[in-house]
């Protein structure tokens with residue numbers, strides 16, 4: 059297989075498998091979680107918990123003074139990832155092709171800035187896992203796995219755009235394949251939080267609310 | 274209908290900024306001219322092989338300037354050969370029949386090879402000239 | 416020495432080529448192939464010394480576009496000069512002989528120049544059902560290729576079909592078309608892809624083979640001098656790409672301003688060819704210069720690499736459909752698993768028995 063065949067495979071069958079596994083897996087997981095239901099409340103219910111649920115979604119998105127460095131780094135790469143994924147012009151072409159909706163991308167230098175920032179922030183979070191004894195003990199293989207599959211698309215994308223390392227065709231293929239790995243990992247790893255985070259927070263918030271716990 | 278409204282201008286070439294390479298090329302030229310002066314060693318530089326963009330090439334052309342000799346070679350399209358303002362540095366452009374640049378070279382030489390009449394061709398010329406004279410003597414139309 | 420000289424003078428004169436024309440030809444060939452300038456003189460010397468090199472040109476599943484490209488450069492062009500230094504012993508379209516006489520000429524040339532002739536191939540080779548989908552003089556392309564390749568010094572695969580399978584190989588490939596390199600493994604093969612290739616690229620490579628032997632090739636057998644860079648590497652619209660200024664359609668403001676054609680399908684970034692530097696029609700222009708993206712015609716499987724007018728970053732096929740299908744399947748599976756969960760739960764509830772103190776052996780006071 060030569061590099062252009064690899065690229066065509068990544069853009070064709072590879073993307074098909076990844077899309078199917080991701081969408082199927084995520085849908086299944088959401089249904090599973092919803093069907094678990096809620097534990098019966100034995101005490102008297104003190105409210106509907108709706109507003110508490112919404113509050114929690116918001117509150118957990120706000121920065122905390124504790125571990126501010128780590129939290130800032132996490133912020134940066136989450137925002138960076140969002141920007142890079144949804145506003146790099148070639149990516150907007152992909153979304154238009156898939157969903158039929160189009161929004162304007164941002165200039166390359168903006169994307170470049172966010173990419174470098176995200177890469178740096180992600181490196182920081184990795185290093186902190188090694189350096190901080192508590193976090194080192196808490197980190198499992200699955201945490202490192204999640205880090206790697208998120209990090210790969212960022213660096214390979216950056217290298218492809220700047221024509222670094224191997225030739226562009228191969229690099230582009232590798233980039234797309236790394237994204238497909240990420241897509242496949244989404245439903246089967248902790249990365250599912252990308253779509254379940256609101257559900258989880260709402261659940262915690264509303265449960266607390268119904269129990270009268272201030273959140 | 275207003276025809277100027279219909280005119281669409283698509284920029285075909287974008288004037289690139291110069292890269293600053295010209296200075297380096299000039300230094301390389303100096304080395305070769307020194308060699309030519311000292312030992313008569315000649316040299317050819319293919320301009321397409323240098324990392325010069327078009328703006329650089331025009332800048333280099335301007336810096337070197339035009340000398341006293343310019344030759345046009347007419348064979349399958351023209352070739353323009355000029356001695357630059359610096360003696361011994363010749364600028365050669367080969368064009369195709371439809372005026373497209375085929376090759377652009379700088380030769381560091383007393384006289385570019387392609388202009389000279391080749392000894393073999395000169396030998397051939399002896400015969401041809403003799404033939405011409407014969408024809409002329411016999412009074413035939415040329 | 417003087418013999419060779421005489422040969423040069425004689426040979427050139429016979430073709431009505433002046434020495435300067437010839438030098439100019441060699442200089443531009445050397446320049447276009449990025450050979451050192453000194454190579455021009457060497458090439459001139461060698462080209463003249465060679466006995467007219469025998470070339471056998473086989474045309475298989477092709478459209479004759481490649482032959483058109485190499486022969487229709489407006490004459491007399493410098494590129495066509497190369498034909499004065501080879502003896503084209505067999506070429507369907509160009510030869511005068513036909514029928515048995517033509518095949519005899521091929522066999523004669525193969526016999527006389529065994530081990531020395533150059534085989535040029537254009538068109539792909541159908542191998543399905545024993546290769547019956549294309550035959551010449553009752554012989555399948557497959558057989559003819561194997562027969563002629565056996566005693567060839569080198570093979571030049573001209574055009575994307577011979578080099579990679581090209582259009583005949585496009586999905587679903589009804590004839591089982593393959594490239595020359597899929598069949599012949601024991602001869603040097605030079606691939607000159609393109610649909611068609613640029614004339615001067617074909618003649619330049621031939622000149623190189625005749626004088627200095629096989630040029631430096633990349634991993635796909637392409638001469639690096641012509642296929643070393645992508646269209647995008649040398650594209651004059653590159654500054655717009657780098658700035659992210661893209662035409663969104665063929666007649667919008669961006670298109671008029673000459674912005675990058677990436678969004679309307681340009682395959683320049685992944686296409687290795689020399690169009691952006693050598694250009695077409697004697698250097699007049701090339702697709703991107705006239706406002707149309709590169710189709711990627713010189714890359715393998717370009718016909719199956721997604722829409723011509725869709726960006727390279729899009730999928731090949733219909734990702735939206737896959738996603739919808741997967742979503743539906745996911746919902747179905749999700750509902751099923753929800754039902755399963757519920758029934759397990761209610762079963763568990765049903766089977767649930769309250770444990771009393773008695774059960775545990777205690778006494779209920």
Ligand code: SF4
Pocket residue numbers: 646647648650651652653654656674675676677681682683684703708709
């Ligand atoms: S027009 Fe095509 S080759 Fe040129 S810069 Fe844009 S994407 Fe690259």
Ligand code: SF4
Pocket residue numbers: 609610646686687688690701702703708709710711712713
């Ligand atoms: S610009 Fe692209 S599609 Fe057009 S001839 Fe060149 S390689 Fe082929």
